Amino acid sequence: MAHADLAASTEQALGGAPRKQQLIERLTAELPADIVLHADEDLRPFECDGLSAYRQVPMIVVLPSTIAQVQTTMRICHDNDVPVVARGAGTGLSGGALPLDDGVLLSLAKFNRILDIDTDNRRATVQPGVRNLAISEAVSHLGLYYAPDPSSQIACSIGGNVAENSGGVHCLKYGLTTHNIVQIEIVTVEGERLTIGSSALDSPGFDLLALMTGSEGLLGVIVEVTVKLLAKPELARVALVAFDDVRKAGDAVAAIIQAGIVPAGLEMLDNPAIVATEEFVHAGYPKDAAAILLCEVDGTEAEVEEDIERVREVVEREGATEVRISRDDGERALFWAGRKAAFPAMGRISPDYYCMDGTIPRKALAEVLIGIGELSEEYGQRVANVFHAGDGNLHPLILYDANQEGELERTEAFGGAICRLCLEHGGSITGEHGVGVEKIDQMCVQFPSAELTQFHAVKEAFDPKGLLNPGKAVPTLHRCAEFGAMHVHNGELPHPELERL
Amino acid sequence: MQTSIIPQLRDTADGQEADRILRACTHCGFCTATCPTYQLVGDERDGPRGRIYMIKQVLEGEEPTEKTQRHLDRCLTCRACETTCPSGVEYAKLADIGRELVDQKVQRPLPQRVVRWLLRHIVAYRNRFGFVFALGHFFKPLLVGPLAPLRQKMPPKQERIDWPQADNTQRTMLVHDGCVQPVAAPNTNAHAARILSKLGVRLIAPKASGCCGALSQHLSHREEALDFARANIDAWWPHIEAGAEAIVITASGCGASVAEYGYMLRNDPVYADKAARVSELTRDLSDVLAQEDLTSLGDIGDGRKVAYHPPCTLQNAPGLHDNVAEILTQAGYQLTHVQDPHLCCGSAGTYSILQPTMANELRDNKLASLNAGAPDVIVTANIGCQLHLEAAAGIPVRHWIELLEPRMAQPAAA
Numbered sequence: 001m002a003h004a005d006l007a008a009s010t011e012q013a014l015g016g017a018p019r020k021q022q023l024i025e026r027l028t029a030e031l032p033a034d035i036v037l038h039a040d041e042d043l044r045p046f047e048c049d050g051l052s053a054y055r056q057v058p059m060i061v062v063l064p065s066t067i068a069q070v071q072t073t074m075r076i077c078h079d080n081d082v083p084v085v086a087r088g089a090g091t092g093l094s095g096g097a098l099p100l101d102d103g104v105l106l107s108l109a110k111f112n113r114i115l116d117i118d119t120d121n122r123r124a125t126v127q128p129g130v131r132n133l134a135i136s137e138a139v140s141h142l143g144l145y146y147a148p149d150p151s152s153q154i155a156c157s158i159g160g161n162v163a164e165n166s167g168g169v170h171c172l173k174y175g176l177t178t179h180n181i182v183q184i185e186i187v188t189v190e191g192e193r194l195t196i197g198s199s200a201l202d203s204p205g206f207d208l209l210a211l212m213t214g215s216e217g218l219l220g221v222i223v224e225v226t227v228k229l230l231a232k233p234e235l236a237r238v239a240l241v242a243f244d245d246v247r248k249a250g251d252a253v254a255a256i257i258q259a260g261i262v263p264a265g266l267e268m269l270d271n272p273a274i275v276a277t278e279e280f281v282h283a284g285y286p287k288d289a290a291a292i293l294l295c296e297v298d299g300t301e302a303e304v305e306e307d308i309e310r311v312r313e314v315v316e317r318e319g320a321t322e323v324r325i326s327r328d329d330g331e332r333a334l335f336w337a338g339r340k341a342a343f344p345a346m347g348r349i350s351p352d353y354y355c356m357d358g359t360i361p362r363k364a365l366a367e368v369l370i371g372i373g374e375l376s377e378e379y380g381q382r383v384a385n386v387f388h389a390g391d392g393n394l395h396p397l398i399l400y401d402a403n404q405e406g407e408l409e410r411t412e413a414f415g416g417a418i419c420r421l422c423l424e425h426g427g428s429i430t431g432e433h434g435v436g437v438e439k440i441d442q443m444c445v446q447f448p449s450a451e452l453t454q455f456h457a458v459k460e461a462f463d464p465k466g467l468l469n470p471g472k473a474v475p476t477l478h479r480c481a482e483f484g485a486m487h488v489h490n491g492e493l494p495h496p497e498l499e500r501l
Numbered sequence: 502m503q504t505s506i507i508p509q510l511r512d513t514a515d516g517q518e519a520d521r522i523l524r525a526c527t528h529c530g531f532c533t534a535t536c537p538t539y540q541l542v543g544d545e546r547d548g549p550r551g552r553i554y555m556i557k558q559v560l561e562g563e564e565p566t567e568k569t570q571r572h573l574d575r576c577l578t579c580r581a582c583e584t585t586c587p588s589g590v591e592y593a594k595l596a597d598i599g600r601e602l603v604d605q606k607v608q609r610p611l612p613q614r615v616v617r618w619l620l621r622h623i624v625a626y627r628n629r630f631g632f633v634f635a636l637g638h639f640f641k642p643l644l645v646g647p648l649a650p651l652r653q654k655m656p657p658k659q660e661r662i663d664w665p666q667a668d669n670t671q672r673t674m675l676v677h678d679g680c681v682q683p684v685a686a687p688n689t690n691a692h693a694a695r696i697l698s699k700l701g702v703r704l705i706a707p708k709a710s711g712c713c714g715a716l717s718q719h720l721s722h723r724e725e726a727l728d729f730a731r732a733n734i735d736a737w738w739p740h741i742e743a744g745a746e747a748i749v750i751t752a753s754g755c756g757a758s759v760a761e762y763g764y765m766l767r768n769d770p771v772y773a774d775k776a777a778r779v780s781e782l783t784r785d786l787s788d789v790l791a792q793e794d795l796t797s798l799g800d801i802g803d804g805r806k807v808a809y810h811p812p813c814t815l816q817n818a819p820g821l822h823d824n825v826a827e828i829l830t831q832a833g834y835q836l837t838h839v840q841d842p843h844l845c846c847g848s849a850g851t852y853s854i855l856q857p858t859m860a861n862e863l864r865d866n867k868l869a870s871l872n873a874g875a876p877d878v879i880v881t882a883n884i885g886c887q888l889h890l891e892a893a894a895g896i897p898v899r900h901w902i903e904l905l906e907p908r909m910a911q912p913a914a915a
Binding site for chain 2: 039044045050091107129131156280341345347348353
């Protein structure tokens with residue numbers, strides 16, 4: 001594979017085949033044989049997650065269906081110094097569940113039951129493999145829902161959402177995953193069960209729940225999640241606003257927030273994204289617009305009526321060429337349908353796409369978008385922008401053809417340049433998809449080595465042997481030194497204090 | 502997704518078609534959310550994305566074993582995944598290519614080969630199947646001990662009702678007569694003919710038509726399926742030339758297949774145009790009735806509670822449109838709420854015979870949701886679902902068209 005140093009990150013591998021055979025014997029001695037997969041034919045389908053450009057066949061896949069089986073797997077792997085990568089629905093876009101050739105891939109997809117719905121406290125306790133949308137569907141008849149709604153919510157699992165601290169179109173108002181869970185249970189690297197958080201609003205001691213959320217499988221394996229449920233708003237309406245200029249659209253986003261409106265969602269699509277999704281969903285998006293905004297407000301009927309009119313005033317002042325306001329829930333769903341299907345719909349206009357996830361301050365929106373357009377010309381790759389404009393979380397989708405030699409490499413370089421552009425404007429390299437393997441090199445640009453050292457210290461506190469999802473999320477200083485040697489930007493070397501190879 | 506199909510396949514029609522389909526897949530995993538088998542077992546290999554990946558491996562030169570075969574066999578071909586796929590991956594077409602390729606490389610054990618042969622050579626021919634069916638009923642009392650499960654599979658014989666008198670002044674439509682339905686539920690088409698006759702349409706069932714080809718298609722004999730398709734086209738063509746307005750489908754499983762004749766025979770210089778025309782004319786019975794004025798039928802339902810199970814082939818296959826719920830509501834029936842209508846009942850053509858464990862689990866779940874609203878009757882629009890559900894439902898399972906007959910003429914509840 002193109003990213004060979006992942007294998008290097010787990011170079012403690014003790015000599016391939018005999019070790020694999022030994023581990024299979026130990027695992028099958030304590031687990032049902034049919035949940036331990038080790039033949040290449042069985043392993044292949046697990047070699048990548050939602051980011052299929054990165055692939056690695058795992059040494060072994062384990063498909064447990066009970067927490068005891070997870071514990072057994074962890075204990076055996078820990079005893080034998082075998083790294084473990086946990087995987088939920090495999091919909092992640094940063095390669096967080098990319099397997100290791102000397103490691104065990106632990107699939108939690110069989111944990112798909114909702115364990116308890118507590119209407120008094122508005123909580124649901126679910127297994128980690130439960131689909132995000134399945135939670136809202138299960139409590140819909142009670143007038144409740146689970147707020148974070150990533151675009152992949154139909155398929156992505158709640159365990160994966162916690163591991164990546166997923167957001168979604170409504171996180172502007174309702175927060176990320178971390179704001180919507182109260183308790184999780186994990187299995188530690190040694191195979192012990194540990195409850196983090198509590199059913200109360202706050203618990204004494206360090207806020208470990210916040211630490212665990214977004215830890216990308218580096219600190220423990222999530223086996224149970226208790227989420228908050230919210231009452232469905234009485235009413236929600238969405239404004240579909242078109243602009244003939246990306247800059248005006250960017251300014252309108254800042255103006256809406258400035259006006260003191262807190263939209264439930266505020267999304268933007270640029271022209272290539274509008275055209276691609278419209279072909280598929282037929283949501284009625286104006287295909288000639290330079291950009292559209294989708295601005296949703298929710299609450300009581302009076303609030304919504306007032307807010308949506310204010311949104312209309314603001315965007316018209318900012319030069320909107322068209323404002324359409326959803327008349328009913330059907331139309332609202334239609335307006336959103338294009339946005340929700342925008343990513344994979346790219347599969348219709350390009351064989352492959354590469355999704356970036358940078359964040360920037362809202363005021364820099366227009367400038368960064370124009371900068372991405374310039375980079376697109378420079379690298380000769382098409383790009384479509386679909387993003388959470390309200391919280392400045394960009395999702396540039398770089399279109400490429402993996403079957404053309406060199407295109408993936410050029411795309412990755414383009415992606416790296418977008419990350420740097422975000423950082424230059426005071427943003428970060430990832431808003432919600434996680435670092436995974438995809439953006440690990442950009443972590444070297446984002447954080448100085450002192451901070452990275454502290455990150456490693458946190459990991460060591462949970463996982464002294466470094467067996468949980470090694471090689472993801474937090475780069476080794478060694479890796480950063482190599483990366484710095486390769487990418488000298490504006491004459492500045494990242495981590496100049498590190499010795500070069 | 503990146504692909505590198507091996508040279509000997511890359512230049513074949515199948516290889517190119519498979520590559521085209523694979524290239525549309527972005528490996529996003531949305532499909533797993535609506536896949537009945539993935540939702541049941543939570544194993545990547547038993548979901549569409551995993552199956553696509555396994556087919557890709559074979560196309561890229563990996564030698565498959567019976568394991569790949571088993572996971573492809575476990576696919577229902579319900580096509581729920583296609584409705585969820587935002588990238589428009591034509592999964593079912595890829596699955597047909599993949600299955601046949603794997604079956605060429607992996608020989609099945611003898612008992613499997615025998616069952617599959619029987620399905621293709623007995624069930625797909627209405628006379629042969631009719632003979633076996635009659636024989637089965639004759640010997641039913643002897644089906645005890647290990648043979649007892651076969652009894653459950655056997656639907657009760659229907660008291661045949663009459664077709665309406667031919668009225669040559671009426672508009673005409675063709676009806677597909679198929680293989681299993683005319684034997685196991687011969688009255689379905691008769692009811693359809695009677696209702697349509699009241700609306701001024703004469704339904705014609707040409708004797709020479711037969712199995713739609715779906716059985717062969719899904720049992721890795723696509724060439725054989727094409728022969729069935731050509732035979733049907735030949736049987737229908739004179740009527741189409743004489744002005745038949747539509748090919749009416751009363752078993753959506755067959756309908757999904759006939760609606761694809763145009764695609765299946767696209768490379769056949771003799772049949773391509775005719776096949777495309779046939780697919781164009783193919784319409785589900787509910788779609789046909791929805792275009793007619795049904796007020797003359799009156800309020801037949803009288804508020805009776807009906808649970809409707811929409812077959813996958815009617816919900817998911819392109820080319821068919823489902824108007825059953827609207828028609829029954831208009832006829833005065835009260836439709837109960839059914840959870841997860843998108844999930845397959847487990848019938849899926851020959852699936853209930855070849856994969857009984859998974860099929861029965863899916864059926865149990867389906868019947869639980871169908872019965873939750875305490876309906877008087879369950880209705881569906883495909884003979885496969887009807888027989889599969891009927892065997893365990895505990896309440897009558899009918900083709901919905903039967904409910905449009907005046908109450909006196911409706912078959913009594915079992």
